[in-house]
Amino acid sequence: MRERTALALFVALLAAAPLALPEFYVTLLNYIGLATLVSVGLVLLTGVAGVMSFGQQVFAGLAAYSTAVLTTRYGISPWITLAAGLALTAAVALFLGAITLRLSGHFLPLSTIAWGIAVYFLFGNMELLGKHTGIADIPPISLFGWRLDTGREICVLIWVLTLAALVAARNLLDSRAGRAIRALRFRSVMAESFGVNTAALKNLVFLYAALLAGLSGWLYAHFLRFVSPGAFNVNAGIDYLFMAVVGGAGQVWGAVIGASLLTVLREWLKDILPKLVGFSGNYEIVVFGVLMIMLLHRTRDGLAPALARLAIAAKVRASPSPAPSLEKRRQPQPGETLLEARAARKQFGGLVAVRDLSFETQSGEILGLIGPNGAGKSTMFNLITGVLGSDGGEIRFRGERIDRFPPSEIARRGICRTFQHVNLISAMSVIENVAIGAHLRGRRGTLDAMLRSDRAEEAQLLYEAALQLERVGLAEHLHETAGSLPLAQQRLVEIARALSADPILLLLDEPAAGLRYGEKKVLAELLRRLRAEGMSILLVEHDMEFVMGLVDRLVVMDFGEKLAQGLPREIQADPAVVEAYLGGIE
Amino acid sequence: MSFDIALWLVQDGVTNGAIYALLALAMLLVFAVTRVIFVPQGEFISYAALSLALLQAGRLPGVVYVLVGGGLVAAALDIALALREKAPARLPRIVALYVLVPCVMAALAWWAAPRSVGLPLQVLIVLGLVVPLGPILYRVAYQPLASASVLVLFIISMAAHYALTGLGLVFFGGEGLRSEAFSDARFKLAVLDITAQSLWVVGASFVLMFALRLFFEKTFYGKALRATAVNRIGARLVGIPAELSGSLSFLLAAFIGAVSGILISPITTIYYDTGFLIGLKGFVGAIVGGMGSYPLAVAGSIGIGLLEAFSSFWASAFKETIVFTIIIPVLLWRSLRSRHIEDEEE
Numbered sequence: 001m002r003e004r005t006a007l008a009l010f011v012a013l014l015a016a017a018p019l020a021l022p023e024f025y026v027t028l029l030n031y032i033g034l035a036t037l038v039s040v041g042l043v044l045l046t047g048v049a050g051v052m053s054f055g056q057q058v059f060a061g062l063a064a065y066s067t068a069v070l071t072t073r074y075g076i077s078p079w080i081t082l083a084a085g086l087a088l089t090a091a092v093a094l095f096l097g098a099i100t101l102r103l104s105g106h107f108l109p110l111s112t113i114a115w116g117i118a119v120y121f122l123f124g125n126m127e128l129l130g131k132h133t134g135i136a137d138i139p140p141i142s143l144f145g146w147r148l149d150t151g152r153e154i155c156v157l158i159w160v161l162t163l164a165a166l167v168a169a170r171n172l173l174d175s176r177a178g179r180a181i182r183a184l185r186f187r188s189v190m191a192e193s194f195g196v197n198t199a200a201l202k203n204l205v206f207l208y209a210a211l212l213a214g215l216s217g218w219l220y221a222h223f224l225r226f227v228s229p230g231a232f233n234v235n236a237g238i239d240y241l242f243m244a245v246v247g248g249a250g251q252v253w254g255a256v257i258g259a260s261l262l263t264v265l266r267e268w269l270k271d272i273l274p275k276l277v278g279f280s281g282n283y284e285i286v287v288f289g290v291l292m293i294m295l296l297h298r299t300r301d302g303l304a305p306a307l308a309r310l311a312i313a314a315k316v317r318a319s320p321s322p323a324p325s326l327e328k329r330r331q332p333q334p335g336e337t338l339l340e341a342r343a344a345r346k347q348f349g350g351l352v353a354v355r356d357l358s359f360e361t362q363s364g365e366i367l368g369l370i371g372p373n374g375a376g377k378s379t380m381f382n383l384i385t386g387v388l389g390s391d392g393g394e395i396r397f398r399g400e401r402i403d404r405f406p407p408s409e410i411a412r413r414g415i416c417r418t419f420q421h422v423n424l425i426s427a428m429s430v431i432e433n434v435a436i437g438a439h440l441r442g443r444r445g446t447l448d449a450m451l452r453s454d455r456a457e458e459a460q461l462l463y464e465a466a467l468q469l470e471r472v473g474l475a476e477h478l479h480e481t482a483g484s485l486p487l488a489q490q491r492l493v494e495i496a497r498a499l500s501a502d503p504i505l506l507l508l509d510e511p512a513a514g515l516r517y518g519e520k521k522v523l524a525e526l527l528r529r530l531r532a533e534g535m536s537i538l539l540v541e542h543d544m545e546f547v548m549g550l551v552d553r554l555v556v557m558d559f560g561e562k563l564a565q566g567l568p569r570e571i572q573a574d575p576a577v578v579e580a581y582l583g584g585i586e
Numbered sequence: 587m588s589f590d591i592a593l594w595l596v597q598d599g600v601t602n603g604a605i606y607a608l609l610a611l612a613m614l615l616v617f618a619v620t621r622v623i624f625v626p627q628g629e630f631i632s633y634a635a636l637s638l639a640l641l642q643a644g645r646l647p648g649v650v651y652v653l654v655g656g657g658l659v660a661a662a663l664d665i666a667l668a669l670r671e672k673a674p675a676r677l678p679r680i681v682a683l684y685v686l687v688p689c690v691m692a693a694l695a696w697w698a699a700p701r702s703v704g705l706p707l708q709v710l711i712v713l714g715l716v717v718p719l720g721p722i723l724y725r726v727a728y729q730p731l732a733s734a735s736v737l738v739l740f741i742i743s744m745a746a747h748y749a750l751t752g753l754g755l756v757f758f759g760g761e762g763l764r765s766e767a768f769s770d771a772r773f774k775l776a777v778l779d780i781t782a783q784s785l786w787v788v789g790a791s792f793v794l795m796f797a798l799r800l801f802f803e804k805t806f807y808g809k810a811l812r813a814t815a816v817n818r819i820g821a822r823l824v825g826i827p828a829e830l831s832g833s834l835s836f837l838l839a840a841f842i843g844a845v846s847g848i849l850i851s852p853i854t855t856i857y858y859d860t861g862f863l864i865g866l867k868g869f870v871g872a873i874v875g876g877m878g879s880y881p882l883a884v885a886g887s888i889g890i891g892l893l894e895a896f897s898s899f900w901a902s903a904f905k906e907t908i909v910f911t912i913i914i915p916v917l918l919w920r921s922l923r924s925r926h927i928e929d930e931e932e
Contacts, residue, residue: 052737054744099918106623106736107920110869111913117866118910125903238744245741281755289749296742297730 011163018155026151028267030223033158035243035259037216040165041209042244043255048173049205050185051101054237055112058119059089059210060217061232067218068135068227069128078141078222086214093210097203116234123229134228141222154223161219165212168450170252175449176442176461179432181205183425190423193385193407194416194501195440204446213240235285242292262288319478320431320466323459326441329414329502331534332398334364338505338536339384339415343393344403346379353379355560356393361505366527366537368547368568371557372581377540378420380557381509384538385417386410397505412440414504418494418511426483430474430493433482434465437497468496472526488519495526506530506537512546524550544581548572556580595895601784601853602867603891604791605846609868610875610883611795612842618815619835621736622728625743627843628865629750634716634847635856636754637695639763641708646699648757649715650692652750657688657718660725684722691715705768713844720840721833723750728836732828747862754858762855765848787849794845795884798838811835867894867909874916 018026038056046052063085070081100111124132140149141157148154172178180201183191188198221227243262247254269284332338343356354376361367371377382388384395386407395403402410416437424433438461444454469475472492477485482493491511498506508527512520520543527537527550541547547554547568554571556563558580564571571577609627616624637647661684668676691714698711727746731738773780802808814821814831822828843865850856850864871887890909897908 050737052740096914099914103917103920106617106740107873107917109737109740110623110873111917113866114870114910114913117863118907121904121906121910125907235748238748241741241744281760283752283756285748286752286756289745289747289752292745293727293742293749296734296738296745 014159014163018152023151026155028263030151030155030158032256032260032263033155033162034216034220034223035240035263036162036256037165037219038213038240039243039247039255039259040162040169040252041212042240043247043252044169044172044181045205045209046241046244047248047251047254048185049181049202051202051206052109052241053112053206053209054109054234054241055096055116056209056213056240057232057234057236058116059093059213060220060236061119061123061227061229062089062092062217063214064217064221064227064232065123065129065135067221068138071139072135072137078139078218082215082218085218086211089210089214089217090207093207094203097206101202101206102199112237113234116237120229120233123232130228132229134226134230136226138221138225138227140225148222151223154219158219158223161215165215166252166256171452172446172449173252175446175454175458176435176439176444177201177446177449179428179436180439182428183436187423187425189387189407190419191436191439193387193411194436194497195408195411196436197408208446235282239288242288245292246295319475320459320462323456323463326438326460326464326502329504332363332504332536334362334534336363336398337361338363338398339538340396341380341384341393342396344380344383344390344395345392346376346383346388347391352560354383354390357557357560357562358393359555359562359565361536361538363504363536364531364534365552366531366539366550368551368554369538369540369557370542370544370547370554371563373542374559375542375557376560377542377557378509379560381417381507381540384410385415385507411501414502415507416498416501416503416505417507418491418498418509420509420513422487422490422494424482424490424493424497427481429479430482430485431462431465431469431478433493434469434497434500435461437468437500438464438502441500441502465496465500468500469493471499472496473522488515488522491515491523492526499530504536506535508537508539508541510541511539512541512543520546591899595899596892597780597784599892599895600888601787601891602850602894603871603888604788605850605864606868606871606887606890607884608791608794608842608846609865610872610887611798611880612839613869613872614880614883615811615815616835616839619811620724620728620732620739620832622739623736623743623869624839625740625747625862625865626723626750627839627868628861628863629747629754630716630719630840630843630861631847631850631864632754632758632856632858632861633719633750634712634844635765635851635861636758636763636858637712637715638708638848638851639765639856640758641695641699641711642765643763644700644702646696647712647715649719650695651757652753653688653715653719653722654692656722656726657684660684660722663725684725687718688722691718705766709848712848713841716844716847717837717840720836720838720843723840724832724836729829729832732832751859751862758858760858762857762860763851764855765851767852783852787853790845790849794842807834863906870910870913873913876920 017029021029038060042053042056066085066088067078067081070076070084071078096115100108103111123129129135140147141154142148143157146153148157173182180191180196183196184198184202184205191198220231239262243258244255245258246261247256247258265287266284269287273283274281338361340360342358344354344358345352345356346354357380359369369377369380379388383390383403386402386405386409390403394401397413397415400413402413441464442457442461444457448454466475466478469478472495474489474492474496477489482490485493495508495511512523515523524546527539531537539547539551551568553566554568555565556571556577563580564574564577612627613624616622633649633652637649640647661680664680664684665677668674668680691711695711695715698707723746727742728739731742767783768786772782802812810821810826811831811834813824814826814828818828821831846864847856847861854860867890868887871890872883873886874889875882875884875886890912893912894905894909898905901908
């Protein structure tokens with residue numbers, strides 16, 4: 001609860017500030033609030049979702065200029081122009097997001113700089129927008145007849161909105177949608193295979209960050225009562241990103257820290273640097289640049305984590321309390337055919353990785369798909385899960401053709417997978433990782449999360465995750481970070497995550513790879529128990545010993561083709577299999 | 587628009603486009619070898635252009651302070667490292683590279699400034715002042731983070747851009763400068779009126795591109811850089827140190843940036859922050875060309891030069907907006923062609 005105390009203290013100090021502080025500091029506080037609004041969006045966008053933008057000033061500028069033109073020329077109320085400005089911001093953000101968010105890595109930040117420059121020159125050259133002089137005499141905001149025409153008055157409005165944005169962002173990260181957002185940066189393949197539409201989610205975060213910047217721009221216009229292109233040049237965009245990075249781009253409260261630090265530092269430097277150099281100019285950028293380089297050389301996590309360690313002790317969390325169970329699928333009758341591959345084929349250039357492979361799995365059994373390294377098992381696995389598109393044949397699940405579906409559609413039908421290379425969000429707790437598995441069993445979206453109207457469902461999701469962790473024997477480790485567990489336990493977390501999706505067919509990709517003898521025994525025991533509970537499993541492995549005592553039937557692959565199929569006993573006696581594994585006798 | 591004006595605009599566009607093409611090549615080179623998006627390239631352009639103009643005006647270019655100061659910081663970092671690793675044998679080399687070279691170049695500039703030493707020597711001095719800044723910048727800002735992700739390196743680039751732009755303002759001041767034309771000659775070719783300056787620019791650009799090609803295909807160091815670009819870990823395993831290829835690619839990029847600055851300074855008035863926009867147009871050219879192929883980047887950059895020339899005729903106020911907006915349809919086309927989910931390295 002110490003976090004809540006800290007927050008209450010912060011709010012109390014803020015509430016007293018506009019009354020007690022001299023004008024200069026109130027103005028500074030206003031600038032900090034405005035910058036915080038933009039950087040909260042960047043924390044979500046860059047720090048959490050991994051989308052780097054140097055162009056947030058564009059969105060602030062669009063909203064600021066919208067309200068400036070509409071209020072001064074047409075006398076429209078600022079509250080209506082807020083809606084208009086945000087609508088324009090949203091339209092531009094959706095358009096830019098749609099065309100650029102699919103691009104990888106460095107293209108996006110480069111293009112944000114480019115459109116930042118384009119829009120800056122647009123602002124500076126349009127007759128309607130007052131060219132380089134800008135637009136003056138913007139009316140103040142009125143709230144129920146109260147004109148907010150001093151810095152002190154608008155300070156209240158700025159900080160109420162800023163705090164609301166901070167709390168909403170924090171709530172968002174601690175929710176079903178938030179977990180999916182946290183997967184976007186490093187784990188989008190995994191998120192897709194549990195039904196997250198990563199492209200749409202990225203667009204949503206981009207939109208949210210743009211709207212926060214727009215809100216900041218609107219407040220800015222009515223606080224200064226004047227807009228000019230200078231406030232929305234490329235450097236403003238760079239400053240916002242620096243604020244998010246300084247604060248710690250993964251931390252919501254880091255936005256306040258970064259915004260405060262850079263805003264105060266800039267004012268202070270503007271004061272002293274001209275005295276040192278002898279004439280005025282924006283020399284503070286030298287200091288900003290050097291500080292930024294030094295900060296990144298020391299830590300890539302920013303200041304917030306270090307401050308958090310000092311100020312707030314880690315919360316000890318209890319296991320989630322029992323909640324009503326989530327809706328479950330009707331499991332198929334034992335013996336029903338689940339997955340059918342008919343002459344499935346995948347080619348990489350001249351290499352046929354999977355050559356006309358056919359097999360089927362039945363409900364309630366463990367089918368092993370085995371073969372030596374390079375036999376094409378993983379390729380087959382990727383065909384089933386939709387990560388790769390097939391080049392021929394068909395794959396059906398309970399009669400329905402699935403070989404043209406994306407991973408999320410396949411997950412929706414109850415095929416849930418684990419990853420050979422453990423695909424957990426290492427900085428997130430074990431239970432939250434597992435809750436991603438239940439993504440498709442929840443409905444509440446980002447807005448519900450921000451307003452906390454998702455708590456009932458959230459309790460169900462977390463309780464389900466806890467149950468599944470207990471099922472795989474990890475009840476003791478719910479709140480540890482996933483990255484701190486040893487490999488064998490991470491593999492179990494992978495299985496728990498797949499189980500929390502309430503699968504009809506569980507696909508395991510080499511779950512025993514890299515495990516020690518004792519750990520393999522534990523894993524085999526778990527899989528037997530799952531089968532006894534009625535779970536259907538397709539196990540891809542190359543470890544014969546692990547598979548033999550466990551599976552009901554086996555399909556053996558070699559060089560992309562089916563070499564043999566049958567009961568473990570038959571396979572062990574099959575001379576072709578023995579030759580493939582041990583090599584022929586010359 | 588008459589045919590004459592069109593031809594004149596084409597000449598103008600190709601001249602600027604040739605410079606953007608050089609910058610695009612430098613950007614691709616640095617990105618391939620070090621994964622750095624080389625935003626500070628723009629500052630090298632400004633530094634070189636302003637230094638040439640100041641030398642011609644008989645004044646000492648302020649870049650000498652940046653050079654000597656930066657060299658001292660780089661030397662201090664390397665000396666600390668050498669002492670920590672107990673390798674004092676490295677010290678003379680460090681001092682020679684990071685302290686002696688900058689000081690000699692600064693002294694040369696100080697000697698040459700009040701004398702009219704002639705254009706060729708002035709150009710050489712400017713190159714000597716600006717080019718060593720490349721490896722120094724790499725050593726100070728990038729080398730400690732060489733293994734970081736592309737995005738962290740991008741932030742470092744923006745920070746370096748900030749620092750160098752600010753230093754440019756401190757040492758060059760806010761006024762714009764233009765250097766003297768290399769030659770005032772004009773040639774009549776049918777209806778076309780060609781200035782010697784644009785011939786200089788286009789000629790120098792193509793000579794430099796050809797020289798780069800020879801460097802990459804024929805020389806040992808060129809091949810080492812190519813190897814690093816193809817496979818960083820593999821290159822290290824066969825004994826090409828990452829520091830060397832990083833330093834070398836920054837040296838080449840700084841050289842290209844300085845040459846571009848020298849070429850453009852008689853054509854346009856350059857301010858301390860003009861280089862940023864010029865450098866970014868090189869980026870836009872590289873992106874239009876697909877960010878990977880050198881010939882396409884050259885074509886894309888010349889296209890940007892032409893677009894700029896024609897839009898400054900039709901809608902001069904919106905010239906920059908048009909040039910930087912062209913990136914949007916290009917990206918749209920690229921994003922329609924690519925559909926894949928990709929995870930960033932952790």
